[in-house]
Amino acid sequence: MQFRSGTLKGDEKVALKRKGTTADDNEGSPPAKKARSSKKSAPQNTPTVVTEKELVSEPEEDAEVLSSEDEDPEAAAESQEKLQSVLKGSGKDPYPDWKAGDPVPFAALCTTYSKIEMTTKRLEISAHCSKFLQQVLRLTPDDLQVVVLLMINKLAADYVGIELGIGESLIMKAIGESTGRSLAIIKADQKDIGDLGLVAAKSRSNQPTMFKPKPLTVRGVQESLMTIAQTEGKGAQERKVGGIKKLLSAADTQFAGKGSKGIDITKDKGGPSESKFIVRMLEGKLRLGLAEKSVLVALSNAVVMHESKVKTGKDASGQKIAEGERMLKSIYSELPSYEVIIPEMLKHGIMKLRDHCNLRPGVPLKPMLAKPTKSITEVLDRFEGKDFTCEYKYDGERAQIHYVSKDADEVFATAAPSAGKSEGGVSNIFSRNSEDLSKKYPDILQRLPAWVKPGTKSFVLDCETVAWDVKEKKVLPFQQLMTRKRKDVKAEEVTVQVCVFAFDLLYLNGEALVNKSFRERREALRGAFNETEGEFKLAQYGNTNELEEIQILLEDSVKASCEGLMVKMLDGPESSYEPSKRSQNWLKVKKDYLSGVGDSLDLVVLGAYFGKGKRTSWYGAFLLACYNTNKQTYETVCNIGTGFSEAILEEFHTKLSENTIDHPKPFYSHSAGNKDQPDVWFEPKFVWEVKTADLTLSPRYKAAADQLGKGVSLRFPRFIKVREDKKPDQATSSRQIAEMYQRQESVAKNKGPAADDDFEY
């Protein structure tokens, strides 16, 4: 098939492909230029004009716990006040039936979950959370940590690497076996109801019970989930099913024997059913509309209220509540570990946390992220009147290196399970996801001590690992890095050499540097390390505000096999390191930016279409989605069939077919139209990086539809690579897509489609 520029939308192209062509016909085709000209010549693709008012979206909780992107301080103050009035309202405990010192009943947590699920109002959600946590603090403070972790649907901090996310088929099997219903009936119910949690609740409430098992406790459930998550090896699946069955049999004892009157799934979203929430925890998604950030805020509120009641017998003042919230947010951004913070907070009080909890080697923090830009002129506009620096943007894998030498004074019991820990020090590499990469890069850890100057005893370093051509002495493309094994790599057997490019220093010799200016941090970085050719380098940079000079830096960076530039504020509080935040103070300029879009997207694979011709046994095209962090749903954004090699299609077929599900998940937001249904649906698991010519509004897709009225879709989407370092809920958010669309439209309006290009490759 010939690619006819300007006549097809990306999705139409996929549709055509399905009629008998192969997926990568267009390998190497629609370049940005064609796509742009197509936009001019295809007026039917011109997006509907959206008014300012429509663009004002609801404030959205970001997946990154703390990123309070562009928060409006006035609105924040107002909501603080409202929250306090809600909090101070009725003093009744949310769950009366538990005595001080008793383990927290799981039913109590489920009651709170259910209340949260019944409202969409952020303040009510926070209030329910906070009241429940206050009751935990008063009656069973020892369980606080477990309760908080379950509220954010985690079994442990990310770096521990324990995750749920059990496949539908195992869960269905366990529901069937534990309730004596056949798998066929469970499947039929699932088809009908579309929500496994509710299927479990229904199955359970219809079941006559012979004896009454002991009620579940929060701690007991957490321990069982942990065991299930950690089951590996021979017969693991059977043992997992066994574990789930046990949990489900002990669930909902308060409803047991009450027959179908127990739970009416049509009412109240199934109510506080324990089975429902257990199943959702197993699936890895609670779907309460409870963002991690809200739990953090509720926790700080609850602790401040509790402390005040204990000390003075009265409610805390609004000011105290606000102070507590600021304190906990700031602590958590440097030390994102409830396992460390909660015990210290219970021991010393929330306002004393700074004395006990600080950034520390061994506990990875969420990295600071950058905002995309479309051109150097945009950078100059944004940083006008400020000193900034332009660093090469290396194209590899983000890495946070944590190190404490064996003879340092600092000893932390909470370091991640690391290679070096048993010998006394800390020596870890963490991914952007806070996953422990130490087993992937033993060669880096081995060489590390040689890069450190004698006085450097401990540090946390932010850097990019890049594949390195030892012979030619230059950076290799990202694809080379991906050919490295991910686990159990032996330093002697490394085939792909890596060079570490360091660009920030967050901690040095016992002191956190995150609040210092970038100029100072860079100075400290220079002072603490020795560069070693091909092994360890500081990121190349130039400090300039001149357009032409930046242009040259950009060209040089590309010659050095980099992706473009990272432009960073140098001085003042704005140049501090902002963990987990996509900051205005870090801007990325990519060499191959496409007008109006500026960056690639990372999308979740939800479904696929079978290929045609010789590819009937593989998938030829895929349905992709972005993530709505507010609603915790996946919103479809395009069909894609371009950019795949045969080998990769074969590989994807193998991997994806293990994750098929019979019906789309209830948290998939997709078009209901018959012709828009993919041939197969998948569990949300894989994240792919995709480039697009531009964004357009389309009734077939749902991305950012809340903000824009209609869904956004991608034109000429093209597969770039698998994002192994991103989880589905770290995919590009609906809000980012709305932002990209708005910026594209404002550029189109002001200057015409491609008028702002000040460089081109």
Ligand SMILES: Nc1ncnc2c1ncn2[C@@H]1O[C@H](COP(=O)(O)OP(=O)(O)OP(=O)(O)O)[C@@H](O)[C@H]1O
């Ligand atoms: N000098 C540098 N300073 C900061 N980051 C750098 C630098 N060089 C390379 N990087 C990498 O660039 C990344 C940011 O740009 P990139 O477009 O690669 O982001 P991404 O991983 O796709 O994530 P997202 O699209 O969510 O921002 C950083 O996370 C880091 O891994």
Ligand SMILES: [Mg+2]
């Ligand atoms: Mg990158």
Ligand SMILES: [Mg+2]
């Ligand atoms: Mg990206």
